[in-house]
Amino acid sequence: MASMRLFQLGLRRAAVPGVRIQSARSLVQRRLATSQADAAEILAKQRIQRPVSPHLSIYKPQITWYASSLTRVTGIILSGSLYLFGFAYLAAPYTGWHLETASMVATVAAWPAAVKVGLKAFFAFPFFFHSLNGVRHLSWDLGLGFKNAQVIRTGWSVVGLTIMTALYYTFAG
Secondary structure, rough: OHHHHHHHHHHHHHHHHOOOOHHHOOOOOOOOOOHOOOOOOOHHHHHHHOOOOOOOOOOOOOHHHHHHHHHHHHHHHHHHHHHHHHHHHHHHHOOOOOOHHHHHHHHHOOOHHHHHHHHHHHHHHHHHHHHHHHHHHHHHOOOOOHHHHHHHHOOOOOOOOHHHHHHHHHHHH
């Protein structure tokens, strides 16, 4: 690596002889720390000179931020629920739980209507948002809809369609 850098510097000097180019020796960073305290002090001085990225609070929130975050959260909700039920179903014979279809239907039938609607809404909104935003991402994989206006329009379309389909599923079925 060092020999390649020296070769490049030599080529630059030969190409433009009147321009002063840094020597390879000045490109090497030297550390003069003799102890841990000296090293910590040098590091603290270097940190002061580093540029700082602006915090997220100065940026205008965008639909893509929210959609990306919500897609991850809804995926965790849906897959986590599936895994919990799967483990419970596997453990049911050993714990005495009755997770057969007939007993689960009878249990849910005994619930109040508000609990049924709430549970349906709890799963409908994540399911439809994750599914519709997944279709949006699949269209991006095909190279469609990458312009800013299209991204914003499809993002809000996913939100609107999620609300409509989740409410329909929650209250009509």
